[in-house]
Amino acid sequence: MKRYSAFAIAREALRQHRGWTEAWPSPAPRDRYDVVIVGAGGHGLATAYYLGKNHGITNVAVIDKGWLGGGNTGRNTTIIRSNYLQDPSAAIYEKSRALYETLSQDLNYNIMFSPRGVMMLAQTEHEKRGYLRTERANALQGVDTRFISPAEVKKLVPIINLDGPRYPVLGALWQARAGTARHDAVAWGYARACAAMGMHVIENCAVTGVEAVGGQVTAVNTTRGTIGCKKLGIVVAGHSGKLAEMAGFRLPVESVALQALVSEPIKPCMDVVVMANTVHGYMSQSDKGEMVIGGGADGYNNYTQRGSWHHIEETVRALCETFPMIARLKMLRQWGGIVDMTGDRSPIISKTPLSGCFINCGWGTGGFKAIPGSGWAMADLMAKGESPLAGAFSMYRFREGRFIDESVAAGVAH
Amino acid sequence: MLLLTCPCCGVTAEETEFAPGGEAHLTRHGPGSDDDAFESYMFNRKNVMGVHFERWRHAYGCGKWFIAARCTVTLEVFGTYPAQTTEPPPGIVEKIKAKRPEWEGYK
Ligand SMILES: Cc1cc2nc3c(=O)[nH]c(=O)nc-3n(C[C@H](O)[C@H](O)[C@H](O)COP(=O)(O)OP(=O)(O)OC[C@H]3O[C@@H](n4cnc5c(N)ncnc54)[C@H](O)[C@@H]3O)c2cc1C
Numbered sequence: 001m002k003r004y005s006a007f008a009i010a011r012e013a014l015r016q017h018r019g020w021t022e023a024w025p026s027p028a029p030r031d032r033y034d035v036v037i038v039g040a041g042g043h044g045l046a047t048a049y050y051l052g053k054n055h056g057i058t059n060v061a062v063i064d065k066g067w068l069g070g071g072n073t074g075r076n077t078t079i080i081r082s083n084y085l086q087d088p089s090a091a092i093y094e095k096s097r098a099l100y101e102t103l104s105q106d107l108n109y110n111i112m113f114s115p116r117g118v119m120m121l122a123q124t125e126h127e128k129r130g131y132l133r134t135e136r137a138n139a140l141q142g143v144d145t146r147f148i149s150p151a152e153v154k155k156l157v158p159i160i161n162l163d164g165p166r167y168p169v170l171g172a173l174w175q176a177r178a179g180t181a182r183h184d185a186v187a188w189g190y191a192r193a194c195a196a197m198g199m200h201v202i203e204n205c206a207v208t209g210v211e212a213v214g215g216q217v218t219a220v221n222t223t224r225g226t227i228g229c230k231k232l233g234i235v236v237a238g239h240s241g242k243l244a245e246m247a248g249f250r251l252p253v254e255s256v257a258l259q260a261l262v263s264e265p266i267k268p269c270m271d272v273v274v275m276a277n278t279v280h281g282y283m284s285q286s287d288k289g290e291m292v293i294g295g296g297a298d299g300y301n302n303y304t305q306r307g308s309w310h311h312i313e314e315t316v317r318a319l320c321e322t323f324p325m326i327a328r329l330k331m332l333r334q335w336g337g338i339v340d341m342t343g344d345r346s347p348i349i350s351k352t353p354l355s356g357c358f359i360n361c362g363w364g365t366g367g368f369k370a371i372p373g374s375g376w377a378m379a380d381l382m383a384k385g386e387s388p389l390a391g392a393f394s395m396y397r398f399r400e401g402r403f404i405d406e407s408v409a410a411g412v413a414h
Numbered sequence: 415m416l417l418l419t420c421p422c423c424g425v426t427a428e429e430t431e432f433a434p435g436g437e438a439h440l441t442r443h444g445p446g447s448d449d450d451a452f453e454s455y456m457f458n459r460k461n462v463m464g465v466h467f468e469r470w471r472h473a474y475g476c477g478k479w480f481i482a483a484r485c486t487v488t489l490e491v492f493g494t495y496p497a498q499t500t501e502p503p504p505g506i507v508e509k510i511k512a513k514r515p516e517w518e519g520y521k
């Protein structure tokens with residue numbers, strides 16, 4: 001596989017770009033692998049990548065029922081931040097954010113990481129107190145955040161309306177090193193790097209069953225035949241319940257629809273990400289100039305990748321108050337993804353009741369930011385049986401009462 | 415947008431008039447139950463891809479709880495019935511079977 005570089009672009013420019021090869025091959029599945037990962041979203045691909053890079057395990061297949069990155073990884077609003085409240089969250093999200101900083105170089109693939117800064121507006125006294133607490137917690141965790149005044153908010157976001165009337169801006173939690181990245185490129189970059197290590201990324205291959213002998217996983221049944229494996233990683237986000245059922249256990253997870261929408265492209269007007277959690281809306285401007293808007297999740301179980309109309313209405317209505325100038329923008333596209341919600345709004349990276357079978361899910365509305373750190377932790381867990389980053393996120397924490405409550409930090413979808 | 419009929423007051427309205435309340439027909443396991451039973455009642459969910467029985471409250475109407483049978487893949491609502499029952503009534507089950515012959519029944 002040839003490396004991408006400025007020199008390669010120049011060389012290809014001189015020969016009418018006829019020398020480019022496919023970004024990654026499309027191999028037929030083999031009979032068996034050491035490790036099979038179900039789900040070629042960001043988390044599945046990153047797991048495979050760090051299994052190879054950190055542990056030298058490369059006899060690996062990542063299989064997906066659709067196309068690579070066609071799940072939530074290609075449907076999110078790309079916010080990357082690590083200003084959570086609890087210590088285990090800060091550890092994994094900050095690890096992840098730090099890995100994002102050099103990911104383009106590591107993967108030799110431009111993921112367009114843009115550390116433009118993320119602010120979470122405080123629009124009620126209650127919310128303000130909450131963020132002051134997060135600021136202190138982040139200081140102890142070594143996560144660089146700061147509570148800023150309304151005047152500083154206005155300076156960073158000139159298009160904002162500070163005075164309400166319903167929800168005045170009382171300040172914001174500001175993380176300058178947070179930002180966005182190109183979601184598809186994250187999936188593509190990991191896939192290419194996995195293929196370069198000799199791994200198989202297999203698309204259009206749905207897993208329909210899990211085989212086990214004596215409580216130990218032995219194979220998966222797929223629409224392209226049975227594939228044997230010594231270890232199995234289930235990393236399928238909204239479809240986790242379905243895969244868990246095949247593997248014979250239940251999860252504390254429910255699948256709901258989360259939506260986003262983008263406007264027509266306009267000239268640059270906002271170069272940071274603004275989240276307004278009280279009113280359930282957030283917004284950033286893409287490199288193409290579109291305003292990217294996300295809102296709240298539906299409250300009922302859903303697998304349709306469509307959400308309810310009234311959620312968009314609520315989100316946009318609230319954002320129009322905070323950003324009056326967007327009121328006359330036309331919206332171009334709307335879409336939904338099926339997100340996997342846990343009760344404490346924290347993910348699951350865990351062993352399962354089936355020996356050799358591991359699960360990574362529950363990222364819900366906010367797992368894009370966690371892709372590198374989550375893959376790192378999951379690879380540790382699958383290779384060595386334990387991981388300092390993943391430890392607290394076991395699926396058994398619920399019965400043991402060790403919740404990692406992030407319902408405030410993850411209050412809005414992001 | 416879902417259209418639901420409240421079996422308590424008979425009103426048919428859009429989903430914005432109702433509040434979703436999660437999986438229905440859970441058996442409560444409280445103090446004295448073992449860890450497995452409690453975990454399964456408190457946290458674990460079927461999260462069905464297909465026919466789902468779920469609680470709703472007529473929040474902006476009569477305020478009462480009821481249960482809806484709905485498909486989570488197509489969003490089709492098969493019917494609603496009062497909450498004072500521990501499993502789906504036969505009438506609803508028949509209706510679902512007519513529309514989803516492959517459905518394995520309520521488990
Ligand atoms: C509208 C929206 C906005 C969001 N905004 C943000 C944000 O701003 N910041 C942030 O951090 N997070 C955000 N998220 C959340 C984030 O997108 C997800 O947490 C993350 O992408 C999950 O990645 P994943 O790899 O676990 O899942 P996915 O990318 O969904 O990958 C799972 C894969 O499993 C495959 N699969 C499922 N069933 C099977 C089967 N039976 N056999 C084979 N393959 C199967 C699917 O095809 C899919 O490709 C948002 C999500 C949505 C929907």
Ligand SMILES: [Zn+2]
Pocket residue numbers: 420421422423424425472475476477478
């Ligand atoms: Zn009613």
